[in-house]
Amino acid sequence: MYLIEPILTMENITKRFPSVLANDNVSFDLFPGEIHALVGENGAGKSTLMNILFGILTPDNGVIKYKGGQVTIDSPNSAIKMGIGMVHQHFKLVPPLNVAENIVLGSEPKAGLKFDRVKAYKEVAALAKQYGLNIDPKAKVADISVGMQQRVEILKTLYRGAQVIILDEPTAVLTPQETKEMFLIMKSLVSQNKSIIFITHKLNEVMETANRATVMKRGKNAGTVKISETSTAQLAEMMVGRQVLLDIKRGSANPGESVLKVVSVCANDDRKLKAVNGVSFNVRKGEILGIAGVEGNGQNELVEVLTGLRKPLSGHVYLNGKEITGKTARKIKDEKVGYIPEDRHKRGLELDFSISENLILGIHNKSPFAKGIMIDYEKVDEYADTLIKKYDIRTPSGEVKAKSLSGGNQQKAVLARELETDPTLIIASQPTRGLDIGAIEFVHNQIIKQRDSGKAVLLISAELSEIMSLSDRIAVMYEGKIVSIIDAKGATEEHLGLLMAGVHDASKEAK
Amino acid sequence: MDKKNILNALRLKELVLPLGAIFLGLLVGGIVILWIGKNPFTAYASLFYGAFGDLNRFANTIARATPLILTGLAVAFAFRCGLFNIGVEGQLLIGALSAAFVGTTLSGLPAIIHLPLTILSAMVASAIWAAIPGILKAKRGVHEVINTIMMNFIAYAFVAFIITGPLKAPGQIPKSADILGSAQLIRLSEIAQWSTSRLNTGIFIALLACVAIYYLLWKTTLGYEIRAVGLNPYAAEYGGISVNRNIILAMVISGVLAGLAGAERVLGFHGSFILGFSPGYGFEGIAVALLGKNHPAGVILAAILFGSLSSGGRWMAFNTGVPTDIVTILQAVIIFFVAAEQIVAWFFRNKKKTGQVA
Numbered sequence: 001m002y003l004i005e006p007i008l009t010m011e012n013i014t015k016r017f018p019s020v021l022a023n024d025n026v027s028f029d030l031f032p033g034e035i036h037a038l039v040g041e042n043g044a045g046k047s048t049l050m051n052i053l054f055g056i057l058t059p060d061n062g063v064i065k066y067k068g069g070q071v072t073i074d075s076p077n078s079a080i081k082m083g084i085g086m087v088h089q090h091f092k093l094v095p096p097l098n099v100a101e102n103i104v105l106g107s108e109p110k111a112g113l114k115f116d117r118v119k120a121y122k123e124v125a126a127l128a129k130q131y132g133l134n135i136d137p138k139a140k141v142a143d144i145s146v147g148m149q150q151r152v153e154i155l156k157t158l159y160r161g162a163q164v165i166i167l168d169e170p171t172a173v174l175t176p177q178e179t180k181e182m183f184l185i186m187k188s189l190v191s192q193n194k195s196i197i198f199i200t201h202k203l204n205e206v207m208e209t210a211n212r213a214t215v216m217k218r219g220k221n222a223g224t225v226k227i228s229e230t231s232t233a234q235l236a237e238m239m240v241g242r243q244v245l246l247d248i249k250r251g252s253a254n255p256g257e258s259v260l261k262v263v264s265v266c267a268n269d270d271r272k273l274k275a276v277n278g279v280s281f282n283v284r285k286g287e288i289l290g291i292a293g294v295e296g297n298g299q300n301e302l303v304e305v306l307t308g309l310r311k312p313l314s315g316h317v318y319l320n321g322k323e324i325t326g327k328t329a330r331k332i333k334d335e336k337v338g339y340i341p342e343d344r345h346k347r348g349l350e351l352d353f354s355i356s357e358n359l360i361l362g363i364h365n366k367s368p369f370a371k372g373i374m375i376d377y378e379k380v381d382e383y384a385d386t387l388i389k390k391y392d393i394r395t396p397s398g399e400v401k402a403k404s405l406s407g408g409n410q411q412k413a414v415l416a417r418e419l420e421t422d423p424t425l426i427i428a429s430q431p432t433r434g435l436d437i438g439a440i441e442f443v444h445n446q447i448i449k450q451r452d453s454g455k456a457v458l459l460i461s462a463e464l465s466e467i468m469s470l471s472d473r474i475a476v477m478y479e480g481k482i483v484s485i486i487d488a489k490g491a492t493e494e495h496l497g498l499l500m501a502g503v504h505d506a507s508k509e510a511k
Numbered sequence: 512m513d514k515k516n517i518l519n520a521l522r523l524k525e526l527v528l529p530l531g532a533i534f535l536g537l538l539v540g541g542i543v544i545l546w547i548g549k550n551p552f553t554a555y556a557s558l559f560y561g562a563f564g565d566l567n568r569f570a571n572t573i574a575r576a577t578p579l580i581l582t583g584l585a586v587a588f589a590f591r592c593g594l595f596n597i598g599v600e601g602q603l604l605i606g607a608l609s610a611a612f613v614g615t616t617l618s619g620l621p622a623i624i625h626l627p628l629t630i631l632s633a634m635v636a637s638a639i640w641a642a643i644p645g646i647l648k649a650k651r652g653v654h655e656v657i658n659t660i661m662m663n664f665i666a667y668a669f670v671a672f673i674i675t676g677p678l679k680a681p682g683q684i685p686k687s688a689d690i691l692g693s694a695q696l697i698r699l700s701e702i703a704q705w706s707t708s709r710l711n712t713g714i715f716i717a718l719l720a721c722v723a724i725y726y727l728l729w730k731t732t733l734g735y736e737i738r739a740v741g742l743n744p745y746a747a748e749y750g751g752i753s754v755n756r757n758i759i760l761a762m763v764i765s766g767v768l769a770g771l772a773g774a775e776r777v778l779g780f781h782g783s784f785i786l787g788f789s790p791g792y793g794f795e796g797i798a799v800a801l802l803g804k805n806h807p808a809g810v811i812l813a814a815i816l817f818g819s820l821s822s823g824g825r826w827m828a829f830n831t832g833v834p835t836d837i838v839t840i841l842q843a844v845i846i847f848f849v850a851a852e853q854i855v856a857w858f859f860r861n862k863k864k865t866g867q868v869a
Contacts (some may be wrong), residue, residue, distance in 0.1 A: 309748060330751030339749070347749045352742045361739065361750035365732050373731045 005068060007032045007195055008053075008084075008164055013062035015048055022048040023059070024219040030164060035186060035196045037206040037227075040216030040239055044436075046199055049216070050166050053197075054086045055079040085157025086166040089173075091149050095142035100124040102141050103155050127158055132188045147178035154185065158194075165189065166197045171205060175294045176464060176497040183209050201436070203232045204465075215239055239437055250448045253472035256285030259456035260306070260425050265315030267301045275301040277480035278315070283425065288447065288457040290471030290488070292464060294500050298480035299460050300342070303429050306458075307339045308332040319425060333362050338423035340414055342430035342460070348414045349402045356384035356398035359417050391416035392442070408439025415446055426450055429460045444470060464493055464500075476500055529802050529809070532848035533816070540841040544833055554833040561826025562819035568826070570699065570708035574780060576818025577710070578603070578789075580717040581772035582796025583814050584724055585765045587805040589655075591728060592761030593741035598644060598659025599769045600793025601666030602637040606770025607777045608670050609636035611678060611687040611784035614694035614777065625693040626778070630716075633774035634767045640666065641766025642759060649755035655762070663793075674786045687777075687784040696779030711779030716771055721807035724768070728807075737761050769793065798846045817842065 006029040015023040023045045030036050040046050051057040053064065055073040064071055066082055073079050076086075093102050100120045109119040124137040133151045141149060150170060157165050167186075171179045186196055186209055198210060206213050207227060215222040215238040222238045260283040269275035275298040283289045293299055304310035306317060308329035317325045319335050333339075341347035349358050360369050360380055368379045384398035393412045395405055402410060411431070418426070428447060432440040447470060451457050461467050467474055468491060475485040476499040484499050541551035562572045582599045589596035596602075610633040617625060644658040671685075680688040696711040728734035739747035740757045748754050772792060777784050799817055803809030824838035 307749070328751070328753075329749055330753075333751050341749060346743070346745045348746060350739050350743050350746050353739070357735070361746065364735050364750070370732050373733060375730060375732055375735055377730070 004032060006030055007067060009063075009065045010049070010053065011063045011065070013049060013052060013059045013064075015045075015052060015057060015059050021219050023052070026062075026216070026219070026221045028214055028221065028224075030195050030197060031211075032163075032195055033190045033193045034212065035190055035198055035210045037198045037200060037210035037213040038216065039200060039203065039206055039213055039235060040222075040436075044216040044239075045219040046216050047168070048219075050086070050168065050197065050199065053079070054084060054166060080157075080160050080162075083161050083163035084166070085160060085162030085164070087150065087153040087157060087168060087170060089168045089170075091153055093141050093149055093152060096140065098138050098140050099135055099144070099148075099152050100137035102152055103127075103137075103159050105156075107160060124155065124159070127155055131155075131158060131185070131192065133185060145178075146173045147175070147181065150174070150182070151185070154189075162194070164195045164197065166199070168199045169201065170198070171200065171202065175500055176493065179205070203235050206235065207232055236437060250470075251452065253287045253451065255287040255472070256454065258282045258284050259320055260458065261316075261318040262306070263316040263318075265302065265305055265317065266313040267298075267305050267310055268313060269298075269301050274313075275480050276305065276312070279477075279480070279482050280315075281475055281482060281485060283456040283458050285424075285456055286451055286454045287472040288451050288459055288470055290467040290474045291458065291460045291477055291482075292462075292467045292474055292496055292500060293477035294462060297477045299429070299477055302477070303339075303342075303427060303460060306332075306427060307337065330362075336421070336423045336425070338418035338421060338426045340411075340418055340426070340428040340431045342433065344407075344410050344414050349410060351403035352401055354399045355388070355393065355395055355402055355405070355413055356380050358402050358413055359384045359387055359398075361417065363421060387413075387416040387420060390420075408435050408442070411435055411439060411443060415443065419446065419450065423455065425456045425458065427458045427460070430462065431459070432461075432463065432466060464496060468493070468496070525804055525809075528852055529804065529813070529849060532802070532845050535848045536841050536845035539844045540837055543840055544837060547833070549831060549833050554827055554831045554837070557830045557833075558820070558823040558827040558838075560823070561830075562823030564826075567706040567708055568822065570706045570710040572815065572819045572822045573714060574708050574710035574818075575822045576814040577714045577717050577775055577780070578772040578792040579795055579799050579814035579817050580714075580811055581720060581768050581775065582792045583799030583803055583810040584717075584720055584796075584807060585768035585772070585793075586796045586800035587803065587807070587810050588724055588728070588768060589761055589765040590800060590805045591741045592737045592757060593744065594645075594648070594758065594761055594765070595656050596641070596644075596659055596762065596765050597656055597797065598641065598662045598666075598793070599765070599772075599796050600789065600791060601659070601663035602641050602766045602769035603773040603776075603789060603793050604666045604670045605640040605773070606633035606637035606766075607773030607784055607788075608673060608678075609633045609770070610694075610774040610777045611674075611690070614690040615678070615688045615783075617694075618691055620693055622693040625691070626696070629690075629694040629778060630771070630774050633770040633777075635770075637766040637770025637773065638763045639766070641762045641769065645759040645762025648762075649758045671786060674784055678784070680783070685786040689783045690778055694778055695782065696775060698779065709780050711775070713771075713775030713779040716775060718811070720768060720771060721811055724764075725807045727764075733757075733760070769796075772796075795842075798842065798849075801846060801849050 008030040010026065010028040013023050013026045026045065026049055028049065038046050048057065052059050053073065055075045055078055058074060064073060071082065094105065103124050104120045109116040109123065121137045128135050133155060135148060135151050141152060154165065170182060174182060190196060200206060210227050212224060212226050213235060214224040215235060217239060262282065263280050264278045265276055266274065266278055267276040279302060281289065291299060301310060305312045308327050308331065311326050315325070316323060319337065324332050324335060345351060350361065360383065363369060364375060369375055381398055388395060388398060391412050393416060394409050402413065431443050431447070435443065447457060447459065459467065459470055468488065471488045473485060474488050474491055474496065475482045476496060478500060537555065544551040544554050561568060563569050582603060585599045586596055610629050613629040613632040640662065644655050644662055647653040647658050648655045674687060675685045678687045680686055696713045698709055698711045700706045700708055728738060736747065736752045737757050739750065739752055740754050744754045776788055781788055795817055799810055799813040803813035820838045820841055824835040827833055828835045
């Protein structure tokens with residue numbers, strides 16, 4: 001297959017930002033009909049490289065060749081005209097418009113001056129059929145699932161004549177089943193001679209789908225390998241430059257008495273629709289209870305109830321036997337609950353505060369930091385320095401703004417803040433989202449360490465592998481209910497996947 | 512430590528944009544002056560002389576800047592909590608009215624009691640006036656921009672009613688009686704005999720307020736919470752900080768500052784409440800806060816700039832025939848460029864493409 005010429009080559013691309021060399025002499029090529037995975041830690045330069053290819057950034061140095069000729073791509077428009085399409089991690093769709101309208105948006109078929117809606121439906125249906133993408137052109141985008149929306153994004157690029165499609169972490173938002181379908185779609189696209197650049201963190205997905213993989217590391221191309229000649233472990237090692245323990249080493253759980261007890265909790269979401277519908281469970285000392293489930297099945301609302309950010313409609317929450325239902329976030333925090341929020345930019349950190357100031361958020365009004373109405377910033381700085389060392393937060397100093405840190409170090413700061421107060425219960429919501437392998441390993445080890453020191457841990461994650469490798473028991477949430485709580489030993493991905501998809505008799509079907 | 516923080520807040524980088532905006536403002540103003548057939552250099556020289564040429568002019572500039580320091584600080588403080596307080600003008604008028612009432616009616620008190628009491632009454636009145644939109648925002652989610660604007664109209668009408676009616680002094684001019692001696696902010700000219708300016712001890716109140724707000728924002732738990740709410744209410748909420756409480760508190764403190772500005776005008780600068788005395792100090796305060804980057808030190812500098820444009824403008828008009836409207840144009844263009852930071856940034860940087868490191 002590699003006897004033919006590559007459709008795209010990027011040669012010696014260099015891009016320098018004021019503080020960092022984001023791409024250092026990177027070369028990359030792509031053949032027709034190929035899935036080429038682009039992997040690497042956050043900040044390794046993947047997105048920079050792709051933003052250069054898509055015309056969002058201009059390289060300082062280097063050459064891009066497309067279909068044999070040298071090209072200049074100075075805007076996403078010129079990239080699209082050439083036949084390069086990109087599906088961003090955060091979809092760029094117009095929710096009130098329907099599928100076909102979204103797909104043709106910007107290059108609508110016209111009858112005279114009028115938008116030719118009938119033609120749009122026809123063209124979109126034909127296109128969907130050609131590539132085996134099952135969609136309803138007349139469905140409103142706001143009403144369709146995330147997986148469907150992703151197909152709409154892909155069709156959008158195809159409608160504009162894309163030969164090369166960049167997929168930026170396409171599986172991050174999908175269920176295991178949807179992910180499988182996504183891979184089938186990708187295979188179908190390349191079978192019709194499209195080429196795909198597949199950006200991802202997940203090495204097993206690379207092994208499953210890609211023909212070749214390019215590993216980025218600190219702005220450099222750390223190597224391009226054929227999938228048939230490599231392994232997950234080798235890719236991981238290329239990414240971080242050291243052997244990574246993909247399987248977490250941990251002893252068996254030694255659970256004690258119940259710390260958190262949740263009894264028939266119901267809660268609404270922001271739209272006043274019932275999101276949590278009679279959830280009960282308990283978490284014991286020294287165990288990790290994982291809550292698996294596709295995002296948007298009430299996990300967020302449940303966590304907000306437990307942390308005092310949302311008032312429940314009914315039900316009870318007990319912490320160490322004491323009722324904390326409906327108490328304020330401050331009161332619950334004072335009862336020794338540590339919370340690692342799923343969105344560290346929104347809930348976890350004051351990005352424009354310094355690291356030091358962030359490390360005292362929630363305890364800023366307590367001794368030794370507060371003295372009367374004043375804050376003793378010397379104490380704050382001392383405390384910050386200790387935590388920065390203890391949790392290995394890589395920052396020039398505590399005075400640096402939180403937003404200038406990498407995702408992994410931001411998360412370390414959140415962990416440091418939440419764990420240092422010695423909580424009896426730790427609620428970790430999507431604690432490794434968007435982190436690189438090194439940081440994930442750190443977070444996982446910290447969580448295990450907390451469990452082993454007798455803390456109760458509630459782990460909420462959409463990442464099935466994370467749930468499976470960390471949890472002692474697994475609860476699956478679907479449409480606001482916990483459909484099943486099973487022992488982590490013997491749980492299989494298929495079984496959990498079915499439960500997550502709402503197949504109630506999953507236990508029978510799995511057999 | 513403190514010094515370092517002040518320097519940090521006024522880092523060179525932070526200064527580039529306001530200074531760039533001022534430069535561009537002068538440039539555009541200069542072109543307009545050229546266009547009307549005058550020499551921009553003589554006009555600006557005259558403007559500068561009118562504002563800073565001698566001690567008396569300088570004192571006038573500072574006197575004009577005094578209320579702007581306070582209103583700018585009021586806007587800036589609310590901004591730090593994520594609130595856009597457009598109601599500073601109305602709060603200032605209510606504070607001024609309260610000061611006029613207490614300052615003219617309570618006779619027989621010694622100055623040491625009367626003056627503080629009068630100032631306090633202005634602070635409290637404005638604080639209550641500002642608390643109303645704060646409470647509406649916190650409890651009912653009514654946007655503060657809308658309801659502070661509406662509170663301004665209520666204040667205009669209410670003040671006009673009181674000053675043309677119950678509090679009106681005999682005579683043609685709609686004004687209150689003169690403030691009693693025991694409640695006056697003494698003019699510096701009376702102490703030092705070096706100027707005829709109406710600059711008064713209110714300037715010290717204004718500067719003291721800047722220092723106090725600086726400490727409040729960056730040294731206290733309240734300031735920590737207010738800034739946390741302003742920058743990211745979600746993280747603040749999770750950190751156990753009551754967003755609603757801080758919104759109301761920020762509005763109240765912002766109102767207190769506006770009230771001080773009103774008190775200074777009535778008790779010091781004018782010596783009575785003259786209807787229509789404010790040329791829009793509250794609105795100019797928005798511009799001052801914007802140009803001063805919502806920092807007390809920046810607010811002082813920006814207020815002095817705006818004060819100098821106002822006080823120098825008349826001298827320029829008198830001497831060079833360039834109308835004072837140029838000053839309005841200058842202010843508008845400066846604000847335009849500060850608001851459109853991107854344009855200034857683009858003007859002073861090369862057309863380099865920027866992007867996020869990913």
